Amino acid sequence: MGGGGGSSKEKPFKIPTGRGPYVRAKQLQLVEKDLDGSILWFWKAINERDRVESALKDMVVVMKQQDRTEEAIEAIKSFRHLCSNQAQESLDNLLIDLYKKCGRVEEQIMMLKQKLRKIYTGKAFNGKTTKSARSHGKKCHVSIKQETARLLGNLGWAYMQQGNFIAAEAVYRKAQMIEPNANNGYNLSVCLIKEGHYDEARAVIIDVLNQGFSSETEGKALQRAGKLFAEIEHSLQVSHMSMRLGEEMLNSLDIFKEEEWASFKSKRLPVFEEISTFRDQMAL
Structure with missing residues (x-):
């Protein structure tokens, strides 16, 4: 009845029972920590159905853990036809994540649009x-609205990676209309800053901060939003100060007074008079 009893109840992972290549692959993956070996046995399990x-x-x-994303993409494409219809959605999610990880943004955007189209068509x-x-190891229920906002957020991020901030802005605005969250609001504000719309970006960030999202993930987004708000405020102050100084400088320069500028133009240096005379003579 020592301290070992409590630790024996803790199971950080679950090994499937039975025999076969899949069970062996899981043992290599989780117990022996031989990831290369586990991949070989996963291949064997797939081939033996x-x-x-x-x-x-x-x-x-x-x-994916081993940064073999291209191989993982080809594996899904090659063997997904062996999986049930119920498994296709989770395979799509894996594929989108892999495209994101290896920088294949066009394919990522295409798949996100396909998933959104499925939602819109029921x-x-x-x-x-x-x-x-x-989510974070816990089972939960996701609504259509939540999934739509999540996909739109991912689509907006993909557009941002392309530098297409106008498209990203439109997508993030739609996401915020459907199911507001701090992360999408933060990214929307970034898009507006990239487009030079600081006042709109400031309004979006204020809205995000006022809503006070409570989850851990959104808490981090709120921290970023707070920093971004301070940066926007500083940029706006500098911009207004520069405009004010510029106006003061223009008003203080006597040379820009109309009557003095006209007088300046009429006082030509002798060299210009000589050039004009020489040009007239050549014309004759």
Whole structure:
């Protein structure tokens, strides 16, 4: 009845029971920490049709950990036809994440638009209004509105990576109309700054800060929003100060007074008179 009893109850991971290549792959992945070996056995499990869906998803996750994203992308494309219709959505999410990781922005944008199209046509969530998901290791339910805002946020981010801040702004505005969150609001403000719309960016950030989102992820976005607000305020102050100084300088320069400028133009230096005379003579 020593201290070992408490620790034995803690299971950081779950090893599937039974025999076969998939079970062996999981043992290599989780117990022996042999990721290269686990990938070989995941391949074997797929080829032998042993828990294909789980084997494919787990193999892709391990490949991503090892920065073998291109291989992971090809694996999904090659074997997703062996998976059920219910598994296709999670495979799409993995594929989008892989495209993002390896910088294939065009493919990422295309897939995000496809998923949004499914939502708009009622084909997402298998016709239901919510779906089960996992967030930070916890099971939760995601609504159509939440999923739409999430996808729009990802699409906006992809446009930002392309430097297309006008498209990103439009997408983030739509996301904030559907399901506001701090991260999308922050990115919308960044887009507006990139376009030079500091006053609008300031209004968006104030709105984000006033809403006070409570989740841990959005708490970090709120911290970034607070810093961005301070930067916007500083930029606006500098801009207004520069405009004011510029106006004062222009008003103080006597040379710009109309009557004196006209007088200056009439007083030509002798050299200019000589040049004019020489030009007239040549014309004759």
